[in-house]
Amino acid sequence: MSKALVIAIDGPSGTGKSSVSKAVASRLGVSFLDTGAMYRALAWSCVDAQIDLGDADAVAEHCRTFDLRMGMNPKSPTVAVGERPIDAEIRQDAVTSVVSQVATNLDVRANLKQRQRDLIAQGAEATGGCVAEGRDITTVVAPDAPVRILMTASEEARMARRSKQLKVAVASTRSQIVDRDRADSTVSQFTTAADGVVTIDTSHIDFRQSVAAVLRVVQEVLDGDPELSTSAG
Numbered sequence: 001m002s003k004a005l006v007i008a009i010d011g012p013s014g015t016g017k018s019s020v021s022k023a024v025a026s027r028l029g030v031s032f033l034d035t036g037a038m039y040r041a042l043a044w045s046c047v048d049a050q051i052d053l054g055d056a057d058a059v060a061e062h063c064r065t066f067d068l069r070m071g072m073n074p075k076s077p078t079v080a081v082g083e084r085p086i087d088a089e090i091r092q093d094a095v096t097s098v099v100s101q102v103a104t105n106l107d108v109r110a111n112l113k114q115r116q117r118d119l120i121a122q123g124a125e126a127t128g129g130c131v132a133e134g135r136d137i138t139t140v141v142a143p144d145a146p147v148r149i150l151m152t153a154s155e156e157a158r159m160a161r162r163s164k165q166l167k168v169a170v171a172s173t174r175s176q177i178v179d180r181d182r183a184d185s186t187v188s189q190f191t192t193a194a195d196g197v198v199t200i201d202t203s204h205i206d207f208r209q210s211v212a213a214v215l216r217v218v219q220e221v222l223d224g225d226p227e228l229s230t231s232a233g
């Protein structure tokens, strides 16, 4: 019987973990889970429901009941609450600037951790594997994943990437990158690799080289474990 190829990737903002994870999952033909999108969806849903983000109990209660639906095809990942797609809404500044408030709520983290584990299992069941990325995947959500990677990059590289991506001045990306990481790091450890986690520094390599670096780590693990497979079933 073959084992599922679960690939856990963590890292701070702007290291390229979402785009690289998506490309890796596409190349391997496995599922893709963007766990940051789940926290963003909750933040959006709380605002939409006019829940005070400072009210930790109300946010946690909303988290327990909101109907979050994640599409895990890496070629077209989707996020919806009920029937409503919110892919664009969750990328807006209004969500980015408040998402850490819900992500630092420990009841929320416990609930989303369980949902993430279930989704990774479903994704792996459907395709033989799942690339899941975020900030606590290698350490909390999937600490037993056969492949665990921490993507890092210098603050300058990360701010420059976000500036290019959003077509805004480099200085204006500081709150999205540095301040958000500071807030997020009060509950998750994603700047140094835990035991057994491979670090890939993308500061001086381009996107394609980052994808290739992750695929090399995956191949090494596959070569060393004949029970691992990427085929569904």
Ligand SMILES: Nc1ncnc2c1ncn2[C@@H]1O[C@H](COP(=O)(O)OP(=O)(O)OP(=O)(O)O)[C@@H](O)[C@H]1O
Binding pocket: 011, 012, 013, 014, 015, 016, 017, 018, 019, 020, 036, 161, 162, 165, 202, 203, 205, 206, 207, 208, 210
């Ligand atoms: N070497 C590189 N590796 C990966 N991505 C890169 C690289 N150079 C530039 N980029 C670009 O950096 C941008 C940010 O990438 P991405 O959104 O995947 O980062 P992230 O780590 O998931 O950030 P966040 O956690 O804030 O969502 C993308 O436009 C991506 O194409």
Ligand SMILES: Nc1ccn([C@@H]2O[C@H](COP(=O)(O)O)[C@@H](O)[C@H]2O)c(=O)n1
Binding pocket: 013, 035, 036, 037, 039, 040, 099, 100, 103, 104, 133, 134, 135, 136, 137, 180, 184, 188
């Ligand atoms: N495993 C994770 C993933 C994300 N978060 C929180 O979600 C925010 C948005 O993440 P992006 O990757 O989409 O930028 C992030 O700032 C964290 O607050 C998390 O806590 N754990």
